[in-house]
Amino acid sequence: MARRISVAVPVPGLDLLTYSLPDHLPQPPVGVRVLVPLGKRMVTGCLVGPAPEGPTDSEDDGPRVRAILEILDEHAYVPEEVVHVALWVADYYLAGPGEAIAAAMPPGAWIESERAMAATPAGLAECARLTASSSGATDARLAVLQALSSGRTLTVASLVARLRRSVQGAGDPAAVLRAAKSLERDGLASLSTALRGRPSAHKTHRVVALTAAGLGELGRVGRVERAGRVGRAGLTARQREALEMLQGVTEGVAASSLSRRAVSPATLAGLVARGLVSIRVERLERDPFESASDLAEDRQERPDLTDEQTAALGSLTAFADRAAFRVALLHGVTGSGKTELYVRLAESVREAGRSVLMLVPEIALTPQTARVFRHRFGSRVAVQHSGLSDGERYDQWQRIRRGEVDVVIGTRSAVFAPLGRLGLVIVDEEHDGSYKQEESPRYHGRDVAIVRAQHAGALVVLGSATPSLESYRSALSGRYERIVLERRVLDRPLASVSVVDMRKEYAANGPDVVLSAPLCDAIAARLVRSEQALVLLNRRGLATAVFCRQCSTILDCPNCSISLTVHTTRGTAHRARCHFCNYSIAVPKQCAKCAAPYLEHVGFGTERVEAAVREAFPRARVERLDRDTARRRGAIGAILDRFRRREIDVLVGTQMIAKGHDFPSVTLVGVVSADVGLGLADFRAAERTFQLLTQVAGRAGRGVEAGEAIVQTIHPGHYTIRHAVRQDYPGFFADEIDFRRTMKYPPFVAMINMVVRGPSLGAALTLANDLAVRLGEHASAGGFRVVGPAPAPYTKLRGEHRAQLFLKGSRRLPMRTAVRAALAGLGEGKRKVTVDVDPANML
DNA sequence: AGCACGCCGACT
DNA sequence: GTCGGCGTGCTC
Numbered sequence: 001m002a003r004r005i006s007v008a009v010p011v012p013g014l015d016l017l018t019y020s021l022p023d024h025l026p027q028p029p030v031g032v033r034v035l036v037p038l039g040k041r042m043v044t045g046c047l048v049g050p051a052p053e054g055p056t057d058s059e060d061d062g063p064r065v066r067a068i069l070e071i072l073d074e075h076a077y078v079p080e081e082v083v084h085v086a087l088w089v090a091d092y093y094l095a096g097p098g099e100a101i102a103a104a105m106p107p108g109a110w111i112e113s114e115r116a117m118a119a120t121p122a123g124l125a126e127c128a129r130l131t132a133s134s135s136g137a138t139d140a141r142l143a144v145l146q147a148l149s150s151g152r153t154l155t156v157a158s159l160v161a162r163l164r165r166s167v168q169g170a171g172d173p174a175a176v177l178r179a180a181k182s183l184e185r186d187g188l189a190s191l192s193t194a195l196r197g198r199p200s201a202h203k204t205h206r207v208v209a210l211t212a213a214g215l216g217e218l219g220r221v222g223r224v225e226r227a228g229r230v231g232r233a234g235l236t237a238r239q240r241e242a243l244e245m246l247q248g249v250t251e252g253v254a255a256s257s258l259s260r261r262a263v264s265p266a267t268l269a270g271l272v273a274r275g276l277v278s279i280r281v282e283r284l285e286r287d288p289f290e291s292a293s294d295l296a297e298d299r300q301e302r303p304d305l306t307d308e309q310t311a312a313l314g315s316l317t318a319f320a321d322r323a324a325f326r327v328a329l330l331h332g333v334t335g336s337g338k339t340e341l342y343v344r345l346a347e348s349v350r351e352a353g354r355s356v357l358m359l360v361p362e363i364a365l366t367p368q369t370a371r372v373f374r375h376r377f378g379s380r381v382a383v384q385h386s387g388l389s390d391g392e393r394y395d396q397w398q399r400i401r402r403g404e405v406d407v408v409i410g411t412r413s414a415v416f417a418p419l420g421r422l423g424l425v426i427v428d429e430e431h432d433g434s435y436k437q438e439e440s441p442r443y444h445g446r447d448v449a450i451v452r453a454q455h456a457g458a459l460v461v462l463g464s465a466t467p468s469l470e471s472y473r474s475a476l477s478g479r480y481e482r483i484v485l486e487r488r489v490l491d492r493p494l495a496s497v498s499v500v501d502m503r504k505e506y507a508a509n510g511p512d513v514v515l516s517a518p519l520c521d522a523i524a525a526r527l528v529r530s531e532q533a534l535v536l537l538n539r540r541g542l543a544t545a546v547f548c549r550q551c552s553t554i555l556d557c558p559n560c561s562i563s564l565t566v567h568t569t570r571g572t573a574h575r576a577r578c579h580f581c582n583y584s585i586a587v588p589k590q591c592a593k594c595a596a597p598y599l600e601h602v603g604f605g606t607e608r609v610e611a612a613v614r615e616a617f618p619r620a621r622v623e624r625l626d627r628d629t630a631r632r633r634g635a636i637g638a639i640l641d642r643f644r645r646r647e648i649d650v651l652v653g654t655q656m657i658a659k660g661h662d663f664p665s666v667t668l669v670g671v672v673s674a675d676v677g678l679g680l681a682d683f684r685a686a687e688r689t690f691q692l693l694t695q696v697a698g699r700a701g702r703g704v705e706a707g708e709a710i711v712q713t714i715h716p717g718h719y720t721i722r723h724a725v726r727q728d729y730p731g732f733f734a735d736e737i738d739f740r741r742t743m744k745y746p747p748f749v750a751m752i753n754m755v756v757r758g759p760s761l762g763a764a765l766t767l768a769n770d771l772a773v774r775l776g777e778h779a780s781a782g783g784f785r786v787v788g789p790a791p792a793p794y795t796k797l798r799g800e801h802r803a804q805l806f807l808k809g810s811r812r813l814p815m816r817t818a819v820r821a822a823l824a825g826l827g828e829g830k831r832k833v834t835v836d837v838d839p840a841n842m843l
Numbered sequence: 844a845g846c847a848c849g850c851c852g853a854c855t
Numbered sequence: 856g857t858c859g860g861c862g863t864g865c866t867c
Contacts, residue, residue, distance in 0.1 A: 011844055848865105849863085850862090
């Protein structure tokens with residue numbers, strides 16, 4: 001019987017498929033890409049192993065098995081270990097194996113077929129006739145024919161693009177395809193399926209260098225010139241200039257740089273023809289650090305370790321030396337020097353001949369960490385994150401794959417980096433929410449990192465000042481090693497935190513207070529001393545809602561069940577925008593419902609805080625950093641750099657300003673409202689608030705001067721605020737873990753969250769009910785409970801209505817099995833269901 | 844996700 | 856009558 005292989009194809013919701021391997025092809029290893037037929041298409045798949053043998057093999061009622069078309073790689077493209085991790089992800093998070101493997105591949109790794117079409121001779125004639133008679137009517141068929149009138153074969157995609165530009169209303173892909181089919185029926189055009197051009201594997205450039213003959217010629221020219229005679233016949237002045245430019249640059253000069261210096265292609269061609277220069281094609285590495293700037297600034301000293309750090313490093317190194325799977329939680333207060341520990345540990349692992357994977361929440365927000373690693377490991381480090389262009393990402397991925405690096409630093413998707421001999425995985429700020437991917441496959445970078453380390457027999461270090469409840473509990477129970485750093489480096493004290501009870505502030509100064517008197521005084525003091533301040537409000541915009549005083553209507557998004565946020569707009573009237581779907585309108589003058597002209601802005605965001613700070617301190621240099629000001633690529637880095645260079649006195653922003661930055665001159669952190677987020681219908685609301693407050697307070701006092709944090713709140717007695725103010729993690733943990741235990745939330749139960757979408761809430765609820773019933777059948781045997789369905793917290797998003805239900809249970813396996821069975825029973829309805837295993841965000 | 848099939852309303 | 860909208864189903 002023909003050899004059968006199991007292939008993952010990049011199609012959501014499709015399971016592994018079985019293909020046969022034609023006799024003439026060699027047996028490829030796991031991880032190679034194969035080109036396979038799928039329906040009418042050709043797609044790239046990834047070989048994950050031999051096909052499972054089942055009883056259906058002998059019967060004819062199973063799906064037919066088609067033969068693969070081509071093996072695209074000689075050696076594994078995705079390392080086998082990573083294939084297995086990806087398959088684990090697909091299984092655990094209930095995603096398609098193809099989607100999971102796709103997450104492990106660089107951009108451009110998937111080749112697919114494309115439909116193309118060309119006019120037949122009859123079609124060309126018909127086109128000429130129709131064009132001449134010019135009926136005037138815009139007919140999609142005619143438009144397509146005209147586009148094909150050159151006789152060339154065009155892809156359907158390029159036809160669509162072309163028609164979208166030229167013909168109104170004809171650029172819809174479906175319409176083009178229909179027109180194409182209709183033309184094919186009439187024998188006027190032919191449709192074919194062809195492979196899309198393979199992605200260029202590397203960016204290349206041409207390098208021009210002198211040949212030996214050229215070098216000789218140059219010497220001769222020099223002597224001739226000294227002798228006062230005209231250059232040798234046949235060498236033009238231009239050619240001589242070009243030769244001189246190349247003199248002394250043995251490695252050659254990029255052709256693009258020559259052309260910038262006015263060396264024409266013709267000149268170059270003349271020199272090549274004479275054999276005086278050679279042109280070679282060279283692979284160009286796009287180094288993300290070059291554009292990230294200021295490598296020169298990186299002359300950092302190697303800081304001495306504190307006793308506490310030395311002890312921690314000792315234990316971690318000992319674990320790493322055992323070269324066996326292990327998880328250690330590094331619980332270190334902000335400013336305790338975790339990064340330096342990571343670097344030293346990485347160095348020792350690397351010296352032992354094993355590689356290091358370091359995950360960080362968002363590189364754009366923590367460029368220092370990346371820079372420290374770059375500085376210590378030079379070209380042996382690669383960076384992977386979403387801010388890179390596809391080409392940059394591809395280059396980095398290939399460098400890792402070729403074994404040219406042994407340290408990878410990246411965001412969550414880097415957990416799949418094709419590193420061999422993995423010895424250490426570091427997850428910095430392991431509690432950070434950005435490790436959870438909010439689209440399929442909905443994996444948690446930290447948890448996948450642990451699984452990967454398990455496969456590789458590596459040490460995992462989870463670092464945080466505010467560990468997730470899950471990790472801390474595991475550390476307390478002894479499942480993880482626990483290493484604590486209680487002191488800041490150089491014995492700098494933690495910021496002293498004080499609370500302003502905003503209820504009193506409102507009573508005294510009215511309900512419109514943004515900056516309390518104590519916070520204003522504190523900012524003023526910093527300005528006098530030329531120190532810097534951070535002001536945090538984790539909410540964007542000018543106002544959170546527009547409210548009609550007469551009929552109490554709130555301006556809602558027509559597509560989503562949330563109110564519109566008011567944003568300032570340069571020049572024009574303020575706009576009200578939806579933070580989900582981006583719908584926006586000019587803020588109306590009167591209520592759309594009752595026509596009353598009494599519209600009020602309620603609630604406020606960072607834009608209002610920025611305005612308030614500017615108003616209170618007209619001479620201060622105030623900037624804002626949130627998703628709105630950070631939209632442009634590189635804007636985050638630019639603002640943070642200016643702040644670091646002390647060109648900004650007060651930086652207002654959302655949580656973006658709270659992450660691991662190190663600004664030595666910041667001595668004040670103001671939290672405008674610590675309550676944002678506390679009231680959310682999410683069991684992690686308190687944990688996230690505590691983390692944010694602790695994190696941002698940690699930004700103060702990292703230099704010589706002591707730091708201070710001022711927290712404004714209307715809930716000064718809330719346990720989250722109380723513990724955050726004292727920066728008392730164990731205290732917070734004790735209270736929060738009680739809440740989780742009582743309410744049966746993680747880490748005491750496993751959860752799977754499901755959102756069902758539908759054209760109406762009724763439709764969504766009906767389908768959700770069907771799902772709930774099917775799940776219920778497995779509940780008692782599986783030891784879990786089905787909660788819901790109910791309308792989701794955001795009932796409507798982007799025009800879709802949503803119902804939610806979730807499972808709570810003690811063991812994940814039966815829960816996952818039940819979900820899989822229930823979804824299968826739903827048939828095609830399953831396309832309307834999103835499944836989230838271990839949800840990080842319940843909204 | 845594509846892609847095809849098939850079943851209903853508005854135009855030649 | 857057909858064109859063309861999108862619900863439903865399938866892909867080894």
